[in-house]
Amino acid sequence: MRLTCPQCGERDRREFYYVGDAVALERPAPDAGDEAWEAYVHLRDNPAGETRDLWYHEAGCGAWLVVTRNTVTHAVLDVVLASDVKGGGA
Amino acid sequence: MRFSGLRVLKEGLTGNKGWAAHWRDATPKPEYDAVIIGGGGHGLSTAYYLARNHGMTNIAVLEKGYLGGGNVGRNTTIVRANYFLQGNSEFYSHSLNLWEGLEEDLNYNVMHSQRGLINLFHSDGQRDAFARRGNMMLNQGDDAILLDRDGVRKHLPYLDFEQTRFPIYGGLYHPRGGTARHDAVAWGYARGASDRGVDLIQNCEVTGIDIEGGVVKGVQTTRGPIRAKKVGIVVAGRSGQVAAMAGRRLPIESHVLQAFVTEGLKPVIDHVISFGMGHFYISQSDKGGLVFGGDLDFYASYAQRGNLPMKEHVMEAGMTLMPMIGKARVLRSWGGIMDMTPDGSPIIDRMEGVDGLFIDCGWNYGGFKAVPASGWCMAHLMATGQPHEVAAKFRMDRFRTGVGLMDEEGTGSQHNLH
Numbered sequence: 118m119r120l121t122c123p124q125c126g127e128r129d130r131r132e133f134y135y136v137g138d139a140v141a142l143e144r145p146a147p148d149a150g151d152e153a154w155e156a157y158v159h160l161r162d163n164p165a166g167e168t169r170d171l172w173y174h175e176a177g178c179g180a181w182l183v184v185t186r187n188t189v190t191h192a193v194l195d196v197v198l199a200s201d202v203k204g205g206g207a
Numbered sequence: 208m209r210f211s212g213l214r215v216l217k218e219g220l221t222g223n224k225g226w227a228a229h230w231r232d233a234t235p236k237p238e239y240d241a242v243i244i245g246g247g248g249h250g251l252s253t254a255y256y257l258a259r260n261h262g263m264t265n266i267a268v269l270e271k272g273y274l275g276g277g278n279v280g281r282n283t284t285i286v287r288a289n290y291f292l293q294g295n296s297e298f299y300s301h302s303l304n305l306w307e308g309l310e311e312d313l314n315y316n317v318m319h320s321q322r323g324l325i326n327l328f329h330s331d332g333q334r335d336a337f338a339r340r341g342n343m344m345l346n347q348g349d350d351a352i353l354l355d356r357d358g359v360r361k362h363l364p365y366l367d368f369e370q371t372r373f374p375i376y377g378g379l380y381h382p383r384g385g386t387a388r389h390d391a392v393a394w395g396y397a398r399g400a401s402d403r404g405v406d407l408i409q410n411c412e413v414t415g416i417d418i419e420g421g422v423v424k425g426v427q428t429t430r431g432p433i434r435a436k437k438v439g440i441v442v443a444g445r446s447g448q449v450a451a452m453a454g455r456r457l458p459i460e461s462h463v464l465q466a467f468v469t470e471g472l473k474p475v476i477d478h479v480i481s482f483g484m485g486h487f488y489i490s491q492s493d494k495g496g497l498v499f500g501g502d503l504d505f506y507a508s509y510a511q512r513g514n515l516p517m518k519e520h521v522m523e524a525g526m527t528l529m530p531m532i533g534k535a536r537v538l539r540s541w542g543g544i545m546d547m548t549p550d551g552s553p554i555i556d557r558m559e560g561v562d563g564l565f566i567d568c569g570w571n572y573g574g575f576k577a578v579p580a581s582g583w584c585m586a587h588l589m590a591t592g593q594p595h596e597v598a599a600k601f602r603m604d605r606f607r608t609g610v611g612l613m614d615e616e617g618t619g620s621q622h623n624l625h
């Protein structure tokens with residue numbers, strides 16, 4: 118599997134650190150309650166098909182990336198900078 | 208049909224014509240007292256113990272493919288009870304006890320071989336951690352022996368002890384650890400359940416779960432609707448999809464784990480060896496193939512095949528540990544879909560808010576050894592409504608409250624860390 122970093126171009130999967138579902142970008146407020154925090158930290162849609170997850174270009178430019186990919190075929194459909202999705206710095 | 212030495216001899220002398228199918232390939236009835244979704248190791252053992260321990264025989268196992276076609280037939284067959292945390296220790300200890308009586312109980316040769324497992328360590332700190340783990344195992348009533356370097360050398364003379372990256376300091380030896388023939392475990396439980404009247408239904412994918420007023424009523428399948436008073440979800444890597452049919456999200460992410468086997472060789476590796484620092488483990492099957500594997504590919508995946516970087520990593524670790532392995536040729540590699548929980552420990556629980564619906568999942572990469580105890584405890588839960596005492600800590604709500612998280616590795620309860 119290769120990911121195309123918007124800044125560095127197409128790179129080997131080993132350059133990237135996998136964080137998990139892009140829900141990681143939607144951190145609840147500290148007092149949002151245990152259900153909101155469980156949903157954020159632990160519960161997952163875990164789709165067989167298209168998913169959005171968060172990767173870190175560890176051995177490259179150091180950017181956080183939102184990757185849209187297919188968990189059944191391993192096809193990578195889209196890679197964008199997390200800062201463009203979320204706004205502000207990572 | 209019972210197996211015995213005499214029977215094997217007789218069949219051998221008369222052309223093996225007397226063997227019959229080991230279990231009935233059933234067609235669905237309109238209604239059961241309970242249905243189990245998933246015909247893997249855990250689903251089959253659940254059905255077997257529902258019938259054997261609780262007298263529930265009007266039940267069915269619904270399998271979307273063929274029995275044993277999932278992880279139960281794809282794993283590297285290690286059976287051990289060397290867990291550290293309370294909650295896990297008593298459960299895996301119970302499982303190993305069941306393994307030790309399994310062949311007699313099932314009248315089936317599952318080729319359980321207690322050849323001993325050695326976990327290697329490579330620093331003083333790791334030695335301390337393994338000494339502590341060994342003491343926990345002894346306290347649980349299981350066996351553990353701390354070996355120094357010479358002790359390991361006696362068992363495993365062919366390792367590279369002086370390697371510069373991870374010189375071998377010693378190992379934790381678990382003599383009762385070993386392997387079993389994975390397919391035979393599925394077939395043995397299938398036969399035991401079928402003989403007691405359980406319907407084993409293949410090519411029957413569950414596509415919906417019927418719930419009315421908070422009570423489970425049955426399931427929709429590719430072979431028509433089936434009513435049931437109780438439903439157990441036991442689908443390993445597919446837990447997320449099936450739970451979604453009941454409107455639930457789970458603390459599970461599915462990942463691919465690969466494994467490898469070489470061509471058949473003369474006996475060379477007598478034990479199960481675990482080289483944790485290199486993310487590598489190995490044993491030799493009775494057919495002679497070296498069976499080995501490593502870590503997850505480390506991204507969510509439903510493909511039953513992995514990527515090349517992990518293959519390379521595993522081969523490199525094998526060469527580091529035992530350079531002789533370079534002479535063997537790899538025959539096959541494959542992958543299975545693992546139901547990973549954030550804390551690395553499993554779930555056997557009621558589905559909160561739906562009467563009659565139960566779930567057994569979250570086995571991560573270690574659920575083969577759990578097959579007997581998981582079925583035992585899931586059957587207990589489904590039959591009595593109460594968790595079995597050795598599985599009392601496998602509750603789903605630990606992920607909401609944070610109380611009772613069981614993180615054996617001590618790395619944190621987070622999806623990408625186990």
Ligand SMILES: Cc1cc2nc3c(=O)[nH]c(=O)nc-3n(C[C@H](O)[C@H](O)[C@H](O)COP(=O)(O)OP(=O)(O)OC[C@H]3O[C@@H](n4cnc5c(N)ncnc54)[C@H](O)[C@@H]3O)c2cc1C
Binds near residue numbers: 273443576
């Ligand atoms: C490469 C590899 C190595 C491993 N090594 C070890 C090891 O050495 N030791 C160890 O203890 N564990 C090991 N494991 C883990 C172990 O194999 C699993 O944890 C365990 O087998 C999972 O439980 P199961 O047998 O019930 O799963 P499975 O056999 O996967 O059973 C689940 C079944 O559910 C069925 N199903 C799914 N969805 C539906 C549906 N909608 N309707 C009907 N049926 C459905 C599937 O077809 C499947 O047959 C390994 C796993 C892999 C992949």
Ligand SMILES: [Zn+2]
Binds near residue numbers: 122
């Ligand atoms: Zn980059």
